[in-house]
Amino acid sequence: MDELKPCPFCSAAAVLKRNKVVCTNNGCGVEAWMLRAEDSIRVWNTRPREDAGVVDDAMVERALKALIQEEIEQFGYASTPYNGARIACMKTALVAALGKSNG
Known part of the structure:
Protein backbone atom coordinates (compact mmCIF):
# COMPACT_ATOMS: atom_id res chain seq x y z
CA MET A 1 0.00 0.00 0.00
CA ASP A 2 1.24 3.51 -0.82
CA GLU A 3 2.55 5.79 1.89
CA LEU A 4 0.26 8.74 2.63
CA LYS A 5 1.52 12.22 1.92
CA PRO A 6 0.95 14.95 4.54
CA CYS A 7 -2.26 16.98 4.39
CA PRO A 8 -2.11 19.35 1.41
CA PHE A 9 -3.75 22.10 3.45
CA CYS A 10 -2.09 22.02 6.89
CA SER A 11 0.83 19.56 6.41
CA ALA A 12 -0.30 17.32 9.29
CA ALA A 13 0.00 13.55 9.01
CA ALA A 14 -2.81 11.54 7.45
CA VAL A 15 -4.25 8.16 8.40
CA LEU A 16 -6.29 5.58 6.55
CA LYS A 17 -9.57 4.68 8.27
CA ARG A 18 -11.20 1.84 6.32
CA ASN A 19 -11.56 3.38 2.84
CA LYS A 20 -11.15 7.03 3.89
CA VAL A 21 -7.94 9.07 4.28
CA VAL A 22 -8.24 11.61 7.08
CA CYS A 23 -6.05 14.52 8.19
CA THR A 24 -4.98 14.00 11.82
CA ASN A 25 -5.36 17.73 12.57
CA ASN A 26 -8.89 17.96 14.00
CA GLY A 27 -9.01 21.66 13.16
CA CYS A 28 -8.43 20.94 9.48
CA GLY A 29 -11.02 18.24 8.79
CA VAL A 30 -9.85 17.37 5.26
CA GLU A 31 -10.53 13.86 4.04
CA ALA A 32 -10.55 11.80 0.85
CA TRP A 33 -13.30 9.19 0.65
CA MET A 34 -13.76 6.72 -2.16
CA GLN A 74 -28.58 22.14 -2.58
CA PHE A 75 -29.39 22.58 1.12
CA GLY A 76 -31.26 25.85 1.45
CA TYR A 77 -28.44 27.51 3.42
CA ALA A 78 -24.66 28.03 3.39
CA SER A 79 -22.79 25.83 5.88
CA THR A 80 -20.55 28.64 7.13
CA PRO A 81 -20.63 32.40 6.73
CA TYR A 82 -18.80 34.34 4.07
CA ASN A 83 -16.01 35.77 6.20
CA GLY A 84 -12.25 36.23 6.33
CA ALA A 85 -11.59 32.76 7.74
CA ARG A 86 -13.58 31.06 5.00
CA ILE A 87 -11.90 33.18 2.34
CA ALA A 88 -8.48 32.15 3.70
CA CYS A 89 -9.48 28.47 3.70
CA MET A 90 -10.75 28.70 0.13
CA LYS A 91 -7.51 30.36 -1.01
CA THR A 92 -5.48 27.60 0.66
CA ALA A 93 -7.62 24.98 -1.07
CA LEU A 94 -7.31 26.64 -4.47
CA VAL A 95 -3.54 27.07 -4.14
CA ALA A 96 -3.24 23.39 -3.21
CA ALA A 97 -5.41 22.41 -6.17
CA LEU A 98 -4.00 24.76 -8.77
CA GLY A 99 -0.49 25.55 -7.73
CA LYS A 100 0.77 29.03 -7.03
CA SER A 101 -0.43 32.15 -5.26
CA ASN A 102 0.24 35.72 -6.20
CA GLY A 103 0.27 36.73 -2.54
Missing part, protein backbone atom coordinates in the same frame (compact mmCIF):
# COMPACT_ATOMS: atom_id res chain seq x y z
CA LEU A 35 -15.32 3.25 -2.35
CA ARG A 36 -11.92 1.54 -2.28
CA ALA A 37 -9.01 2.40 0.03
CA GLU A 38 -6.59 2.31 -2.91
CA ASP A 39 -8.59 5.00 -4.70
CA SER A 40 -8.78 7.16 -1.57
CA ILE A 41 -4.99 6.96 -1.21
CA ARG A 42 -4.48 7.84 -4.88
CA VAL A 43 -6.79 10.86 -4.61
CA TRP A 44 -5.19 11.99 -1.33
CA ASN A 45 -1.66 11.71 -2.70
CA THR A 46 -2.45 13.62 -5.90
CA ARG A 47 -0.76 17.03 -5.85
CA PRO A 48 -0.87 19.98 -8.24
CA ARG A 49 1.49 20.28 -11.15
CA GLU A 50 4.36 22.73 -10.84
CA ASP A 51 3.16 24.57 -13.95
CA ALA A 52 -0.41 25.01 -12.71
CA GLY A 53 -2.15 28.36 -12.79
CA VAL A 54 -1.72 31.17 -10.31
CA VAL A 55 -4.45 31.74 -7.71
CA ASP A 56 -5.40 35.37 -7.20
CA ASP A 57 -7.85 37.00 -4.82
CA ALA A 58 -10.50 37.46 -7.52
CA MET A 59 -10.40 33.72 -8.28
CA VAL A 60 -10.80 32.92 -4.59
CA GLU A 61 -13.79 35.22 -4.27
CA ARG A 62 -15.49 33.77 -7.38
CA ALA A 63 -14.91 30.20 -6.18
CA LEU A 64 -16.21 30.94 -2.71
CA LYS A 65 -19.32 32.69 -4.01
CA ALA A 66 -19.98 29.75 -6.33
CA LEU A 67 -19.56 27.31 -3.43
CA ILE A 68 -21.94 29.27 -1.22
CA GLN A 69 -24.50 29.53 -4.02
CA GLU A 70 -24.26 25.77 -4.61
CA GLU A 71 -24.79 25.09 -0.89
CA ILE A 72 -27.84 27.35 -0.84
CA GLU A 73 -29.30 25.63 -3.92
